[in-house]
Amino acid sequence: MNNGSASIVLAVAFLLCTGSAPAQNPSSMTPATPTTTARSCATCGTIQSIRYVEQKGQGSGAGAVVGGVLGGVVGHQFGSGRGNTVATIAGVGVGAVAGNEVEKNVKKTSYYVVTVRLDNGGTQSVSQGSKPALHEGDRVRIENGNRLALLAN
Numbered sequence: 001m002n003n004g005s006a007s008i009v010l011a012v013a014f015l016l017c018t019g020s021a022p023a024q025n026p027s028s029m030t031p032a033t034p035t036t037t038a039r040s041c042a043t044c045g046t047i048q049s050i051r052y053v054e055q056k057g058q059g060s061g062a063g064a065v066v067g068g069v070l071g072g073v074v075g076h077q078f079g080s081g082r083g084n085t086v087a088t089i090a091g092v093g094v095g096a097v098a099g100n101e102v103e104k105n106v107k108k109t110s111y112y113v114v115t116v117r118l119d120n121g122g123t124q125s126v127s128q129g130s131k132p133a134l135h136e137g138d139r140v141r142i143e144n145g146n147r148l149a150l151l152a153n
Helices: 003-019 062-076 082-106
Strands: 044-055 109-118 123-128 139-143 147-150
Touching: 062 082, 123 147
Parallel strands: none
Antiparallel strands: 044 109, 044 139, 109 123, 139 147
């Protein structure tokens, strides 16, 4: 064998020896942790339920007063003598109850409660004023404790 072919044989042998064992980064030798393979998300999960809630308002008493006055005026139109007095008192009572209910109904609030089953096993609920464009089973992330962001599957 001449010098040129011996050099080529040595070069090929060197490449085969070093090429058969790929270079490994010492940091890649350690087992992967969940935080390095996938970002952990404490507020990510799946929508478990979406409920519509209607909450009656609180009566301040103004509705009862106005209703009582109007009921008394209407009740006073009926009967004469003692019958008139009884009708006026009944009108005040019925008007006050009706006025209070009307006030509560005017002040009612409605909203949607979305319950999310978090990846860590817990649950968290988020209230929204309008119907969410999400559905049960969607993957979401809760942002700032009050907003839902749809996640790609």
